[in-house]
Amino acid sequence: MSSTSQKHKDFVAEPMGEKPVTALAGIGEVLGQRLEGKGFDKAYVVLGQFLVLKKDEELFRDWLKDTCKANVKQQGDCFGCLKEWCDAFL
């Protein structure tokens, strides 16, 4: 029942196209830098990882934590954002 942020709403409202990875909810400047450092420079690459992990929440969260050291809230926001995007567009 947690409310979603504006970022989440903006992301889920339309196909992500070439949006940068910082357009994901929960991913800000710092996390975005880290993700880009690992090669995830666009949101769709992270989406790819999300799909490879079969949209599993725990696996995706662990992966996020390992990759960019996201905290619980950020993980949850990102997962929720991607999940909702998938529900809408995939």
Added chain:
Amino acid sequence: MASTQLSDEELFSELKLFGFTPGPVTENTRPVYLKKLKKLREEQQQRGSRPGKTRSSGAINSTAGGGNTAGSRPASHDVTHLSSSRRPGRKSSVLGFSSDESDAETPLKRKGLNYSSKADRSSGFPQQPKIRPVTTPRVASKSQYGAASTLNINNSSPGPCGQRSVSSGWGVRARSSPEAEGRDYDESGDEDYYEGDLEKNSRSLNGCGASHLNTSKLAADYSDSDEEEVVALSAGEQQRVRLEQRRSYQKAGFPFHGVGRGSQAGGAARQVNPPDSLNMLGTRREEGEEDEVKRRDSDPSGGFRSHNFPRKSIYVSLAENHGGEAGHNNHVDGEDGASRSGSSSRFAIGLRPRFSNYSSLSQTYRSNHSNHTAPNHSYSQALLKQKLSVPEDELLQQFKRDEVASSGSFSAHYLSMFLLTAACLFFLLLGLMYLRMRGSGSSEVDGVIKSHPFGSDFDTYDKETKDLILKLLLSLHDHLANVAGQHDCGDQQHPNRSLSMKEASAYLLTQNQEFGGFIETALEWIIRTGQDVGIRLTGTLADEPLTDWSEISQLESTHPKMPFTCRFRRAFFTVISRVFLIAVVVACVGSVVCYMKYRWRREEEETRQMYDMVERIIDVLRSHSEACQENQDLQPYLPIPHVRDSLVQPQDRKKMKKVWERAVRFLSANESRIRKETQRIGGADFLVWRWIQPSLSCDKTSLMPSKVWQGKAFPLDRRNSPPNSLTPCLKIRNMFDPVMEVGENWDLVIHEAILEKCNDNDGIVHIAVDKNSREGCVYVKCLSAEHSGRAFKALHGSWFDGKLVTVKYLRLDRYHQRFPQAQGSSTPLKASSLHASATEAASAAARPQHRVSTNSSGFS
């Protein structure tokens, strides 16, 4: 595990063995799947030891009989459910509950749950064979409760790992403990369970990590209080303890007690409680369970009690420590009954810590003896007692306070009411007594008149005479008082307040014949004495002091005696009138104060408005004078009415008239830069204002933001800039607003600004300012793409003159199409050094000439 050497395919197949279908194992997903594999493997280990226990618990459940329906089965089901699918169902339930739980806790909790439930099974299992033959209906109920507790534990939001495991451990113990009733088995069984749990918990500790340890330690702190609670298992005590101890509470412990108490309306209570607890946080369910248990406790069965509280010895010792609290029991009971739903939340809060206490207690227990059996339990008990005593004391104190508060809060209501009524009654009585005393006056008893105000001379009479006289006087006094009182009360019988001499004598004679002779002497004595004896004698002529009794014409009482109701009524009216008077006075004063405040506020408001108006007038005049300087056609003065009409809206003019007048007066008195004079405008004479401050030349330019670079808005990186510069030509947007530009050569200022910004980059060969572009475009050509890239980095995203500048690359051929003169330019432009220091338009005017020359040279 040799998981590090697993290849992707091996990892994939291993994961599949666990029934988990992994996605592709790539370099990104590898670590995640490795972790998963580890988890699954550990789970399998637990699972391997578990199937036996589930069976045994199932057996017990079945033997237990009817009582065991929902409780045990869901518990076992839950366990298996837990073991099989870790995530989906439980995760949802977990997520649903613990919105504020940390992520670290969640997997740990889950793990802990797994382990704890497994632990229960494992610990319970060795004991089962021993105990199984001793199945009784109690077992059923107990296991039901235990199972219910475990069920609830499992369902409720995850608390600390330790709690969970311990509680479930308790649940298991509960199951088996009743079977060992009346034997040391209980204790030993508990010990073993403790140990078993300890082992499992230590494993779970390893698995869960530090947090689990912490939670179990936390539980350890609480377990003392848990023990306390458990101790007070005697019907009232238990409830009291529960009330007292707002600690985390292991529900498992309570089911023990509750079971012992008797399975009364367990289902009903449970239904009541869960809804209650559902209203609270999910963890409260545990407490709901406890409440339910508590209620069950109200129906004690003594034998059970001794058994069902395996640690009774410990509890007893604990109970002794808190003997004094027994008195609260009744209170608590009543409270419990009365404010169940309300207090249940409180209890819930209290129970939760107890819950963890329990677990920690068992943890400490286990930690104390690793693999000891029954013989060691005494040692552990002692240790337990010891451990309990210290923190328990603190907790007890806490709970005492809490309990007092809780019981007090319940009875405090009644207590306060009682006190209030008592105070009211007291004051009422006081008032009544006062009235009565006043009314009765000096109620001297007949014949006990020892004191008299007549002095020592009176004593010369013999006793009889004295008595007679005094009695006479007394009766006279009383009669007169009555008369006066009745008269004062409006009784129509006695129109006169006073009695005449004749009436008085007649009355006295009727009282006592013997009075007759002494009337005169008595009256003489009254006259002689100067004190007020309650009778006032007045002669025929008022204000004349009497000297002889014969002069007396009226007798009046100075202490009228009125009937009680009359007195009361009078007093009441007096009080009312006085109160009314005071209220009126207070109201008057209050209204005066309010009025003063209102006036003061109004005045402040008006003053503020006046100053505001003054400021606006000054602004208008100043701007007008500046405009006049530039435009010589205007008159340097403004008529006052015109100023007013321009500043004040027509609809406000009447309202603001006063403010305006004050402003005008203020200006004429306090403003030196404005001079009031009379001028003839259009044939009519006007009072005008003239601004007479010579304008400061540097004012204007310093006030306006000059064309400077003001910093970068965002850092340039790959995201918002092209990774490499594409062409040597740049188009810079939003550097100026053509409409707003004033003065000549502002484009040269722009040139300078760009060059200044890129002074490290000496590759700019051509700059063109598009004066007519709405977007404020400036076109720049550089020597090479590299130079333009550097210029791009320097300019893009910077603030210039309050505008955010953006840059983009242009195709070289287009650029040459637009600016053919740039085709030949190859000399880098340099910023003029003068520009860096001064922003004066004069120097800017001087520079362009220099620049123009360089430009032309560049072009050629």
